[in-house]
Amino acid sequence: MLERFLNQTTFKSQEDFKKNFKVNIPEDFNYGYDVVDAWAKEAPQKRAVCWTNDKGEHIDFSFVDIKAYTDKTAAYFQSLGIGHGDMVMLILKRRYEFWFAVIALHKLGAVVIPATHLLTKKDIAYRNNAADIKMIVCVGEEGVTRQVAEALPDSPSIRQLVSVGPQVPEGFEDFHKGIEAAQPFVRPAHVNSNDDTSIMYFTSGTTGHPKMVAHDFTYPLAHITTGSYWHNLHEESLHLTIADTGWGKAVWGKLYGQWIAGATVFVYDHEKFNPADMLQMIQDYRITSLCAPPTIFRFLIREDLTKYDLSSLEYCTIAGEALNPAVYDAFLKLTGIKLMEGFGQTETTLTIATFPWMEPKPGSMGVANPQYDTDLLRPDGSCAEDGEQGEIVVRTTNEKTLGLFKEYYRDPELTHGTWYDNVYHTGDVAWRDEDGYFWFVGRTDDVIKSSGYRIGPFEVESALMTHPAVVECAVTGVPDEIRGHIVKATVILSKDYKDKAGEALVKELQEHVKKVTAPYKYPRVIDFVNELPKTISGKIRRVDIRNKDKK
Secondary structure (H helix, E strand, C coil), X not given: CHHHHECCCCCCCHHHHHHXXXXXXCCCCCHHHHHHHHHHHHCCCCEEEXXXXXXXXXXXXXXXXXXXXXXHHHHHHHHCCCCCCCEEEEECCCCCHHHHHHHHHHHHCCEEEXXXXXXXXHHHHHHHHHHCCCEXXXXXXXXXXXXXXXXXXXXXXXXXXXXXXXXXXXXXXXXXXXXXXXXXXXXXXXXXCCXXXXXXXXXXXXXXXCCEXXXXXXXXXXXXXXXXXXXXXXXXXXXXXXXXXCCHHHHHHCCHHHHHCCCEEEEEECCCCCXXXXXXXXXXXXXXXXXXXXXXXXXXXXXXXXHCCCCCCCEEEECCCCCCHHHHHHHHHHHCCCEEEEEECCCCCEEEECCCCCCCCCCCCEEECCCCEEEEECCCCCECCCCCCEEEEEECCCCCCCCCCCEECCCHHHHHHHEECCEEEEEEEEEECCCCCEEEEEEXXXXXXXXXXXXXXHHHHHHHHCCCCEEEEEEEEEEECCCEEEEEEEEEECCCCHHHCCHHHHHHHHHHHHHHCCHHHCCCEEEECCCCCECCCCCECHHHHHHHHHC
16 A cells, blocks of 8 residues: 555665655545555455454454445435535544544545544534534443533534434434445545545643644545554554544544554553553554553553563554653563654644654654654744754645644634744744754743743653652743742652652652752752643643642
8 A cells, every 4th residue: 555655665764764755645635535445445354443342342344344334424424414524523432433434524525523522511512613513423422422412502503413322312313223224325526635624623722722723635644654654564563552532643543544554453442541451452462563652651561561461562652742761761671662752743743753763762752754844943933953942843835745734724813823934833842962863842831941041841750750759740830030930840649659748758859850850950849739730632731730820
């Protein structure tokens, strides 16, 4: 499949990758027809999805199965009035119907809006109205369908509600009855152009209302680097990305790049994450490739890994937040596997990464993906030098940058506020070493200016996380008359240290940070808490901590 889109598919070095990597973009590309249906024709029995759940159920779907089910789903959605450009929200957790629905909507030229099951009535109504959502397809669970139904009176654009089960409440269509009764699917005469919107995400909103990030139909091709050259997948790979389908990480790791690479996507549908259960899945199903955020790996390394046969595991990648070097070192010691970090946003695909031909530097995100013209800029717009902090930006020209979002839907002011003068501003700060490796510092809003120094929260958080007392932490700046700001750490303690919270432990942690990193970065204030404020996607809302401190 890769040969369809790349002139050269194997690379020996970063120089080779930078010089020769180029994606050939077909006219009117559609992932449903040009990848899924192409696999169904070339290798019909090739396994596409290996799905299991915490109830012991297990189903394998071949590509010919996926084609058949997505055609049925597309025909069913057509019968409900869904067509080109219609907005459809999917709240499907880790149900296999997610894959049916996404590909079916692509085949119709409609717009996919993945969403989490954690949304409340207010969240759902906001999204319905912001995007004029026409249909919602969701899991048939009381906690989800009730919120969806209660949002309906405030959502005039909604025409259809569909449940995939196990319950189908009054007012909801039955997905499975619908696809079985649907007429044979007939492909529309014109499905899409490359610049039509295919998928849209509401960002997690770490500072305000969620933004609507719209991507076009070429977006899946930008994930070739994700699947083939970051996850390092091949046609025999069985890949597990730990993510709910409501987040962008799902299409990063459970769909687009994986199937272009010919890998099988492994899905474990579970209600509550349990590290022991996940290790058992890796052992029992012989998972070869794993991608997860650092938080997951922190849980895994606390387990007794000697109880599990992890010999099938070939490769591990990590993203979602900056990787603490202590987690890297511990996982390497326990498994012999190096964690390969990557960085990107909802607005982009993989922008910076550690690729297979590189030696990782623990704590570094890696090097620039040649798919993007990535740079670091000072606040005055000039280029930062090696070793100097700057905002990560992507330079653009009149030629489309594959993988970069189209716009913030219905918000041209916000779009032009972050993407102007042919430069997209990520809002993330990093520095680059002499070898071209990028090191994350923090969001531009989160960087602390103290006594003339610019201190990145991640630097201090990384130092704190190497102390056994600290399970999780968030570092922020507190206004100070003399220094401008001082560093504050809000800390969740491990169970062995909870009864030791006090001045002695504060001093111990402060001295620990002074030894691990530059002494001027140590937190002058440490607050012990039971939980940190987070978005529904699990990202720490440092802005809430700062606002609370101001009050």
